[in-house]
Amino acid sequence: MLGLVEFFKSLPKKKCNKCGQDIFEKADCYGNICDECDHPAR
Numbered sequence: 535m536l537g538l539v540e541f542f543k544s545l546p547k548k549k550c551n552k553c554g555q556d557i558f559e560k561a562d563c564y565g566n567i568c569d570e571c572d573h574p575a576r
C-alpha cells in the first residue's frame with residue numbers, strides 16, 4: 535500500500551488568492567486565503 539502518500543502529494547497545493555503563499559493544513563473553508571490574509575484585523 536503506497537497509494538496514500540502519493541495521493542496526497544498529487545493533490546494540487548492550495549495557494550492564497552491574495553499573496554500566493556502556499557496554504558497548509560487548512561480545510562477548504564474560507565476559500566483560498568492564507569491565515570495571514572484571512573486575519574480579521576487586516
Ligand SMILES: [Zn+2]
Nearest residue numbers: 550553568571
Ligand atoms: Zn495570503
